[in-house]
Amino acid sequence: MSFYERHVLPLMIGAACGCRPIRRQRAKIVPRAEGVVLELGFGSGLNIPHYDASKVRKLYALEPSEGMLAAARSKAAQAPFPIEVLAETAENLSLPAASVDTVLVTYSLCTIPDAVAALEGARRALKPGGQLLFCEHGIAPDEGVRRWQRRIEPVWKPIAGGCHLTRDIPAIVTAAGFVIEELETMYLPRSPRWAGFNNWGAAKPV
Template sequence: MTGPRQWWTDRVVPRLVDRSLDDRLAGPWREQVCGHACGVVLELGFGSGRTLPFYPDSVTRVLAVDPSDLAWEMAADRLTASRMPVERVSQDAASLPLAPESVDTVVSTWSLCTIPDLDGALAEVRRVLRPGGSFRFVEHALAASPRMARVQRAIQPVWGRVAGGCHVDRDILGLVRGAGFEVDTAHEGYLDAVTSPASWFVMGSATPGSS
């Protein structure tokens, strides 16, 4: 039998995420992250498919990774309307049934904060990216302000339970660099004038380093 916490994670959180990251807020960020994608795209945290309209004609296929069956169901209309084929290939970003160097672009929009085994997922991203491919992302992350970072760490135990495992205290840029990527940061700062624990955004692209 599913307990209340699992019910909340499975049936409520996907709807809350879909609503809180609607196109009014997230559309301009998705446009920047997805707009330069090309070829075969692996998307971590596909959710309800809100990224699909932002992919350019240069994208030929989208391989979706998402743990939520409900979110995949919510994506039905967007999947039908998509001009490119979309296939859900895994529920676990740390275990991808893909050959090495088999994708051209990896995209993540507000998903690295929630993936349980982020180190494993980043290792998989590096494994499946073709030479010259790019990893494009936007996430909320640990703030540069020590005061806000203390707040983020303090609220994380409660935040994580309510937000389905989301972390507001992850140093996303540091973790991506630590996984062997060279990062080109396009944005690092608060969302406009909002200074809340979840409003410190980082956006950029990364390529595998030489090591």
């Protein structure tokens, strides 16, 4: 792992993903998580303040990035509900099948190398009747914005830790074996349109 990946990138991601428009998006979806929760891409724990602690029995915080683990463990130790940090990927999840009530993923599907495989792994851990909650940025509906996303992405990815600008989030969720039951979209205010188109909602495993 390079100096940039270990020391610079975590700070940059924390600042970008902790800005006000994204905090407001997190507040729309994270409080709905309940029971035993599996969070994909826990990072530095930016979702912790948005959980409803009265509804969460335990959180499994999945964070495979070595550069993020120290911050993840520090924040987990201070949380108002039990958190176990798992330094592994969803594709190779150690949790038993049908062991969690909610899977949550926010602003992480853009960087996971195989997002479909990651969600498939998480789906296997969901109990019958469990739900996937998601909030992500992705490919925009407007062709003019899409053109800019395609132009910027090759430069953006190495700077932003592998972040893709052109992923079709609803298509990824569906391809992983979920049925989307709720979906909302918008361009985030005070954000560049090429990075600001958001999808959020809830899905059930097929």
